[in-house]
Amino acid sequence: MDEYDYIVVGAGSAGCVLANRLTENSRHRVLLLEAGGSDRKLWIQMPIGYGMSFYNPRVNWMYRTEPEPALNNRQDYWPRGKVLGGSSSINAMVHIRGQAADFEDWRAAGNPGWGWQDVLPYFRKSETCSGDPAFHGKDGPFHVTDVSADCHKLCASYLQAAAEIGLPRTGDFNGAQQEGVGLYQIATKGGLRMSAARAHLWPARARANLRVETEALANRVIVEGKRAAGIEYMKDGAVKRARARREVILSAGAINSPQLLLLSGIGPGASLQPLGIEVLHDSPAVGRNLQDHLCIDHLYRARVPSLNQDLGTWWGRLRVGLRYLTGLRGPLAMSVNQGGGFIRTRPGLARPDQQLYFSPLSYTRAVPGKRALMRPDAFPGFLLSAQPCRPTSRGHLRLKSADPRIAPMIFPNPLATEQDITDLLEGSKFLRRLAAAPSLQAVIAEEMKPGPQIQTDDELLADVRARASSVFHPVSTCRMGQDARENVVDPTLKLHGMQGLRVIDASVFPTVTSGNTNAPTIMVAEKGADLVLRDAG
Ligand SMILES: Cc1cc2nc3c(=O)[nH]c(=O)nc-3n(C[C@H](O)[C@H](O)[C@H](O)COP(=O)(O)OP(=O)(O)OC[C@H]3O[C@@H](n4cnc5c(N)ncnc54)[C@H](O)[C@@H]3O)c2cc1C
Structure with missing residues (x-):
């Protein structure tokens, strides 16, 4: 089995930031797994190509929700990026952080270190953007x-x-x-899309301590006792395993990070047993608290x-x-x-x-x-x-099958x-x-x-x-917070009750921010990378 210091699952908005920041220091070996393929495609790089990726199964998971009673039982369409850069490679590029009060709400909900003054430095670090330097970064990787x-x-x-x-x-x-x-300010540079892959992965890919595996679908976290020891994944029709000496980090997004936890036997026990999944860690909030705009x-x-x-x-x-x-x-x-x-x-x-x-x-x-x-x-x-x-409504998702290739059932409950x-x-x-x-x-x-x-x-x-329809901002399905029964990760993004396992992506938002979710996801990943590196000394 190959061994790494960190295994990051999902090369989306958050995963690309982590792959970059964790390999800046050549001390750490990192494996980045991505279910989708290359982002070197005209319709991804050209901003108006949004309309072409929107229904393209080669770069898009193309989820459908379960029938929504409040929307006349319609099944809403939920595109998600399945490609390097994840949803930042197919999104509409509107760049919005949210309101300062959103992060004050995060802090007040029991998340020290996530108030506005705590997160502003990470927003600034992440970006290069014109405007008042008190608010905007001038030399970050993500150009706006x-x-x-x-x-x-x-x-x-x-x-x-x-x-x-x-x-x-x-x-x-x-x-x-x-x-x-x-x-709107938008995430582009020189007329081309600025995805998290372009900002973070392209410059880091040549590093000897970063291995990027595309078309690699993570099946489950390998759990030993209460410790995440590695990842089992599928590539080229074969099942492979990789070990993590320090941590497994799930950055598969608000639909797939909880799905992966559930497939690994980490979640509400009662919903896993009927699917024949052994419950390794009872964590009732996995998949709950789903919010969207x-x-x-x-x-x-x-x-x-x-x-x-x-x-x-x-x-x-x-x-x-x-x-x-x-x-x-x-x-x-x-x-x-x-x-x-x-x-x-x-x-x-x-x-x-x-x-x-x-x-x-x-x-x-x-x-x-x-x-x-x-x-x-x-x-x-x-x-x-x-x-x-x-929005104050909360939905949830749950597995339809123990097969990782089958989409989970999404109940947005708007x-x-x-x-x-x-x-x-x-x-x-x-x-x-x-x-x-x-x-x-x-x-x-x-x-x-x-x-x-x-x-x-x-x-x-x-x-x-x-x-009415979704604007594709699902969050909070692995919510951050102190109470282990109500939340999935603690304020350092570690899974409650487990070792060596973090979730770092939009799924940890305590509540949805008052705007589009890409910039705050990148902020979460910038801060998450700091938390990981601090633990590594
Ligand atoms: C069509 C659309 C339009 C949007 N418009 C905007 C906008 O204009 N502005 C804005 O701010 N936000 C927008 N968003 C939302 C924003 O892009 C997301 O909130 C953000 O990208 C979420 O980042 P993430 O890292 O949580 O997940 P993602 O970026 O979705 O990344 C998850 C990655 O994990 C991979 N993955 C999943 N499961 C597995 C697995 N089992 N094994 C391996 N890899 C896996 C996925 O393929 C994907 O690459 C939009 C989203 C969509 C879909």
Whole structure:
């Protein structure tokens, strides 16, 4: 059996950071296992390729949730990256840290060392970004770009409309003032996607003390007594084993890290026995506390051309393609989400309760499948979307089978609380107020969805249940916290009751942050790497 100091499972947003930081010092030998393959693919590196990876089983786990009663029993589609870089190789690149108060909440929940002032240095360490140096790093591996100069003309109508209804403007959602509307910073450098793989793995891959195995599916943690001794994985049709002298670190993401624990006999005993899995460590919270962001889109037919004309016609594609080829700029170098916002939908709220997205294009989601594609609509259109920041509903996941190749069953359980229902309804109503502002009215020909026939709160709520969907931010399935019955890892990210085993990825978030989850996952991994190295002396 090969032996390493650390085995990291999953080369996603967190795993790539760990592989890099743990091998900076040549003392440690690290094995990084990734179920997917290479990220050297055009549609991953070119930002607009988002639409191509969205349904591509070669780079995407393409999960479906179980039928969700609150969403008319729909099975939501949950893409997750299955490739070097993980979900950071297929995500929409919007770069948001969350609110300072999110991390104060983490600390207050019994996690010393995770308050805002504790985590800010790790956010700064992780990135290179323009803006106030009190908030932004200037020489970190993960590059974040201000693409405002290239935003579509319709973004000006969005910003102007927001001003007309009295929303403040912010120039930096990750700076001193998150609240307000503005244009998103995105994770790119020189017109190419900035994934965790590009930031951390590409520079580290040549190191003699790092071994990266792709197309390697971890089956289970090898447990000896209460110690994680290594990993069993499948590669090229053969079962292999590797030993970890110091630690096994699970960074397989919020779906697969708990799945792997459950497959290893670490989880709620009662749910494992029926599958014939021997319970090696009873940890009731594995797979519980699942949180995610749910979003509602309003679709408008525009009076003026939108990005649909650039991306959906051959002459438009020629124009933007040439712009990209000659300068790595323009719509192909951007996220589909260009305008953003963090706003309070009603008076009396202590902090923004809603994230806004303005996309100067519109597309209709396909039915997920091998040949599905995300295509811009044939007419000029754009989307306004609202996503409540801090849902209170909790879901869970559990194994369907003891076979590691079979996806777990995901029960997101959205809209399970009155507050979550109110928040999403308020978000949807707020989009109508924003769209009614003169500058948006000037470019809107027609509200296509929900549509003018939907007027009352009951009708809007019915529309939410019929159409709302995930924005792909699952977290908390191996939650960090002090109580071993309620949480999976302690504040140093070690598994409660086990030795030599940590989980470091989005699954440890005590609660979902008030925004997109890539930047905070990278922060968790930067801090996690420090915790691991500190223990190694
Ligand atoms: C379509 C989409 C759009 C998104 N848009 C944004 C956005 O615009 N901004 C933002 O901030 N966030 C966004 N997110 C969320 C963000 O990308 C994730 O929160 C973040 O990448 C999670 O990082 P992670 O390390 O926890 O997991 P991941 O990055 O998903 O990494 C897990 C890795 O582990 C591997 N793995 C899993 N199981 C095994 C196994 N058994 N053996 C070996 N390897 C395994 C996976 O293949 C994957 O590479 C989006 C996500 C998606 C899917």
